Amino acid sequence: MVTKCRNCPLRTRPIFEMMTENEVIFMQSFKNGELVVDAGTTIMMEASNSPQLYTALDGMGLRYKTLLSGERQVLNFVMPGDFIGLQAGVMHEMHHSVEATTDMTLCVFDRKRLWELFRDHPERAFDLTWIAAVEEHLLGESLAILGRMSGVERIARAFVRLFDRGAAIGATQGMEMPLPYKQQDLADALGLSLVHANKMLKRLRSEGTATWRNGRLIIHDYDRLCRIARLEKDATPVARPLI
Template identity: 40%
Template sequence: MRGIVNTPCSHCPLRDVAIFKQQQKRELQLIESLRGDQIVRPMGAVLIAEGAAQTALYTLFAGWAFRYKTLTDGRRQILNFLLPGDFIGLQQKVADGATHGVEALTEVWLCPFPRDAVWELHRQAPELGYDITWLAAHEESLVDNNLLSVGRRSAKERLATLLMLLFKRAAALLPPEQRQRVPFPLTQQHMADALGLSLAHTHRTLRELERLGLHHIEDGLLSLPNPRALARVADVWGDGVPPERPLI
């Protein structure tokens, strides 16, 4: 993957993935008219700097990223991970500047929108405005889950929960036949920072889960040999089909 590709939104391959709801033609045209040329950024790039004043908006088209906050002495907390289809930059609207940073976990492809696109979408298409509210509320529910983990789960339970939920999200983006092993670009440091653990303890706990046959990571791919048992450790439920989600 390199260079710039500008697939029109009406032919966007992401939109064919089952978890995304179909947009009406009018709405799709509006999105396309606001969208700028796709951008590619390398692994590790800071997409939005913590504290940046004016930042752009993006839909993550390909690759993974994460939102994070840091304390002045460098301690870092990852808030949640961003996968293709996630919308980046909503938060800036509420605080005159970014209260968190966003960093690319892999090479990422972004569909940029001007800063006032959030307002334009609301104004010109209530349906899309509603979709944006939906995305904001959905991202909050991810953070809620992480907070529950970090606040009340043991290290083992936290890792189990993280692996479980990321596996589900990653799998949902793949064709059914490829869902045994899903892309998993996190380092142990990322997991530690997401779960509020030290690197050493994350490593030990991860090894324990692997010894129990609950997960396996190899070549950047994650597989869960015994999802039931892992879900039991994680205390994570809700097997139902996740609701369709909007894609801006």
């Protein structure tokens, strides 16, 4: 049973830009189908050139790069509403891999029709560029985190960001949310060793700031977490387009 764009549960969330009736109709025609994958599946492979582009509809995943040494750098976490495959769409190949952490459902678009979008729907093309710019901004922020912040600070920052994203798409219940990653994933995202990440998690837990256990993140003290993460607590997130 494929979700119609009209009934897309993401579309109407305030974090996403409002779509006009026509846009919904176009997106529906642009949508090719749905892909359902098991946890652990590689959705897109570095250096490959996927014929399909996706938008995550349900479930969580992660983007990562593999270094020559075999180490892995997680670039960011994929949550519902995220567009996957832009690089494959415009450049000649992907420069990172995407993997499903949980079972996932993705909207499928045909790469070849991307050009149609640019030719006939400039507003949507604009949105796509917007998405790319947001992605760039997020990576820039991550870069600053890895470059300048300590272990606990990085973890606190990751928790705040993930929680805020979760809240934006309605994945939170109170001050909790599902966070189905492994400690190794987080460590790989933050440029920390597994051991050290584990110890910093323990610190946050035992001082009563945040607990991450059994795939669930519980924030006990959001203010303190923000302070540790060196974030001001205001931050009304800006709406972004959904494709």
